[in-house]
């Protein structure tokens with residue numbers, strides 16, 4: 075287990091260096107996730123696929139399976155976060171969509187849609203504690219949650235156009251629902267990554283935190299807003315707000331997957347991804 079775990083108290087979530095009697099590690103054999111639950115049955119799900127939490131099929135499958143477990147055990151809330159103080163999640167694992175077999179691209183995307191259905195449609199309240207950069211699929215994970223708290227001085231957004239492909243329509247809808255049509259169109263067509271403060275201004279995130287500890291305090295504050303709200307009523311309202319998009323993704327999952335695979339497999343798109351990866355490597359080289 076990592077040296078830091080999150081100790082939850084009635085007064086808020088605090089960083090602690092040791093496992094408290096109040097916090098228990100969930101059962102389940104996860105390679106890329108740590109799942110802790112407090113005495114109030116709030117789960118803290120920490121992605122820990124070093125170095126940048128890129129979403130490969132294995133990590134996505136683990137997230138999906140945790141979400142099933144949290145539903146079954148009637149979890150009262152969930153905080154999704156990262157082990158890293160630099161990157162929340164770097165999006166889909168580019169190496170699973172670059173020069174890959176259509177079946178592998180399809181599996182990866184379809185598993186992301188499974189996470190969409192379970193996380194966006196969860197019966198319990200969800201909050202993302204975004205402790206670092208959240209490009210593309212990283213931003214998407216945040217958007218699946220109900221509330222986003224982001225540590226200052228990082229970047230978040232849907233930069234798919236920079237890689238040479240477009241964000242699929244359920245993601246476009248999610249972005250429109252969150253920041254409005256005009257802002258979404260401007261952001262998506264340019265593959266814009268927002269700084270934390272720009273993201274707050276436009277409504278892509280709900281609160282800014284100065285560091286991880288504050289992000290957790292605020293996440294806990296968000297979950298505690300519902301202490302006096304009957305969970306059944308809360309969930310009915312949530313589901314009614316999210317039903318249309320959830321039904322669309324559930325019914326058309328296969329169609330969206332086929333569309334994504336066809337688009338990613340195009341020669342021009344593969345060329346753009348190659349150029350993007352070169353650029354990423356050059357940036358790293360020049361930084362050293």
Ligand SMILES: CCCCCC/C=C\CC(=O)SCCNC(=O)CCNC(=O)[C@H](O)C(C)(C)COP(=O)(O)OP(=O)(O)OC[C@H]1O[C@@H](n2cnc3c(N)ncnc32)[C@H](O)[C@@H]1OP(=O)(O)O
Pocket residue numbers: 125126128129160161163164165166167168169186187190207209210211212214233234237241242244245354355358
């Ligand atoms: C209904 C669902 C619809 C979903 C629609 C589609 C959704 C998503 C599509 C995607 O998510 S495509 C992925 C897009 N991701 C990005 O553009 C992010 C690219 N990465 C970065 O910008 C940076 O790496 C970072 C995240 C800001 C971190 O920067 P840092 O300087 O800390 O680290 P690096 O040196 O750049 O990277 C370290 C190491 O990780 C590799 N890497 C980074 N991102 C990815 C990734 N997404 N997939 C795979 N690998 C990644 C990077 O190449 C470095 O590797 P090495 O050079 O060390 O081998």
